[in-house]
Amino acid sequence: MNLDLRYTEDQELLRDSVRAMLADHAPWTRVLKVAESPEPDDADLWRLLAVETGLAALAVPEHLGGAGGGFAETAVVLEELGRACAPVPYLGTTVATRALLHLGDTDLLRTVAAGEVIALALPFSAGPPRDDREFVSKPEVQPHFVTRNSDLAARSEVEVTLSGDGEPLLNGAVHSVAEALRARVLLVPAGGGLYAVDTSAAGVRREQVVSLDETRPLCDVSLWNVPARLLASGERAAAALDAALVTGAALLASEQLGLAQWCLDTTVEHLRTRYQFGRAVGSFQALKHRLADLWVELAQARAVARHAAACVASEDPDARLAASLAQAHCGPVAVRAAEECVQLHGGIGFTWEHPAHLYLKRAKSAAIAYGTAAHHRTVLATLTDLTPA
Structure with a gap:
C-alpha cells in the first residue's frame, strides 16, 4: 500500500489551530503550575479539547457524536500536545478509543465523544506483542492476560469471579497505569476477556504513585469485588x-x-x-x-x-x-x-x-x-x- 506521508491541507490547518489554542491555554508557566498542583491534569484544557472542540473524539464516527476524522489527524494533535508538554489524558483516551472501535462498542464511544476520560488499565510500560499469537491466557484459572514477551502477569493481576446473580466481579490490582486518575471508565483485561469498569463503583481505588513526569501522573488501580461489563473475550478481546x-x-x-x-x-x-x-x-x-x-x-x-x-x-x-x-x-x-x-x-x-x-x-x-x-x-x-x- 502506498502511503502519502505529507501533511494534508486540512491537517496543516488543524495543526495551526491546535498550536494557537495551546499557546493561549497551555503556556509552559501554566503547565508548570499544573505539575506542581495536586490535580492529576489540566481539567480546563481537557474540557476545551474534549468538550468544546471535540478533538478528543477525532477518531469516533460522527453518528456516535465524534468528529469522524481518523488517527492521522489524531497524530497531528498529539504532535502539538507533545510540543506543549500538555498535561491532559489525550493519549490514553485515544488508545482506549482504538480498542472500542475494534470492538464496535457504541455506548462507550459515545462516552468518549461526550468528553469523558477512558483509560486502558495496563501498566504504562506495556508494549504490543511480537505477533497476534503472543496474547495467551491461563485456561485453568484464567486470572489475567499474559504475554510471552513481557511481565504483564506480574504487574496486572486481576481475577474474575461471579456474583450470586452470575454477574462478573473483578478483584486484583494493576500498577503504574497512566492517565487513569480522572477516568470515568477503565478497560480492564482479566480472565481472558476485556471488561469495562465504572470508576465510581464501590471497590475501585486509584492511588497516585510518584512518577518522573509530573505532567503525566501514574496510579495503582485496586479492584475489590467490582462489578464489570464484559466487552469481549478470547481472541476478540x-x-x-x-x-x-x-x-x-x-x-x-x-x-x-x-x-x-x-x-x-x-x-x-x-x-x-x-x-x-x-x-x-x-x-x-x-x-x-x-x-x-x-x-x-x-x-x-x-x-x-x-x-x-x-x-x-x-x-x-x-x-x-x-x-x-x-x-x-x-x-x-x-x-x-x-x-x-x-x-x-x-x-x-x-x-x-x-x-x-x-x-x-x-x-x-x-x-x-x-x-x-x-x-x-x-x-x-x-x-x-x-x-x-
Missing part, C-alpha cells in the same frame, strides 16, 4: 487489546516528535540570541555540529512517525512493524533532543523556572511507554526474521 497497544506505540511517536521539535527550535533560538566572548554562542562550530546531527535525526523521526500514524489510520497490515520502527527511533531521539536542550541552555537549562526539565522528564518517561526501544527492536527483529535460530 486479545485482538482489541493488541490493536490498542500498537496504536499507542505508533501515536506516541508523534507526541515524541513534537516534543523533540520544540527542544530543537528552542535551543536554536537560544543559541542565536545568547552571546559570549562578543559573538553568538550558536556560531561556534562544535555546537553547530551537535544541532545539525539532531536535525538529521529529527527529520528521520518525522518520517517514521508519520509512516506509523498513516499505517494505523489505514489499518495497514504493516502497522505493527511501523509502530515498532517508530518507537525504536523516536523514543531515543526525543530523549537526546531534551538532553541537548538542557545542556545547551547552560545554567538556566537546569533551573526549575525554565521549561526544559518538563520536556526532559516527559521524554524519559515516554521512552518506556508502550514498550521500550529495546523491546521494539526485538519486535522488529522477530517480524523481519532477524532473530537467531
Whole structure:
C-alpha cells in the first residue's frame, strides 16, 4: 500500500489551530503550575479539547457524536500536545478509543465523544506483542492476560469471579497505569476477556504513585469485588487489546516528535540570541555540529512517525512493524533532543523556572511507554526474521 506521508491541507490547518489554542491555554508557566498542583491534569484544557472542540473524539464516527476524522489527524494533535508538554489524558483516551472501535462498542464511544476520560488499565510500560499469537491466557484459572514477551502477569493481576446473580466481579490490582486518575471508565483485561469498569463503583481505588513526569501522573488501580461489563473475550478481546497497544506505540511517536521539535527550535533560538566572548554562542562550530546531527535525526523521526500514524489510520497490515520502527527511533531521539536542550541552555537549562526539565522528564518517561526501544527492536527483529535460530 502506498502511503502519502505529507501533511494534508486540512491537517496543516488543524495543526495551526491546535498550536494557537495551546499557546493561549497551555503556556509552559501554566503547565508548570499544573505539575506542581495536586490535580492529576489540566481539567480546563481537557474540557476545551474534549468538550468544546471535540478533538478528543477525532477518531469516533460522527453518528456516535465524534468528529469522524481518523488517527492521522489524531497524530497531528498529539504532535502539538507533545510540543506543549500538555498535561491532559489525550493519549490514553485515544488508545482506549482504538480498542472500542475494534470492538464496535457504541455506548462507550459515545462516552468518549461526550468528553469523558477512558483509560486502558495496563501498566504504562506495556508494549504490543511480537505477533497476534503472543496474547495467551491461563485456561485453568484464567486470572489475567499474559504475554510471552513481557511481565504483564506480574504487574496486572486481576481475577474474575461471579456474583450470586452470575454477574462478573473483578478483584486484583494493576500498577503504574497512566492517565487513569480522572477516568470515568477503565478497560480492564482479566480472565481472558476485556471488561469495562465504572470508576465510581464501590471497590475501585486509584492511588497516585510518584512518577518522573509530573505532567503525566501514574496510579495503582485496586479492584475489590467490582462489578464489570464484559466487552469481549478470547481472541476478540486479545485482538482489541493488541490493536490498542500498537496504536499507542505508533501515536506516541508523534507526541515524541513534537516534543523533540520544540527542544530543537528552542535551543536554536537560544543559541542565536545568547552571546559570549562578543559573538553568538550558536556560531561556534562544535555546537553547530551537535544541532545539525539532531536535525538529521529529527527529520528521520518525522518520517517514521508519520509512516506509523498513516499505517494505523489505514489499518495497514504493516502497522505493527511501523509502530515498532517508530518507537525504536523516536523514543531515543526525543530523549537526546531534551538532553541537548538542557545542556545547551547552560545554567538556566537546569533551573526549575525554565521549561526544559518538563520536556526532559516527559521524554524519559515516554521512552518506556508502550514498550521500550529495546523491546521494539526485538519486535522488529522477530517480524523481519532477524532473530537467531
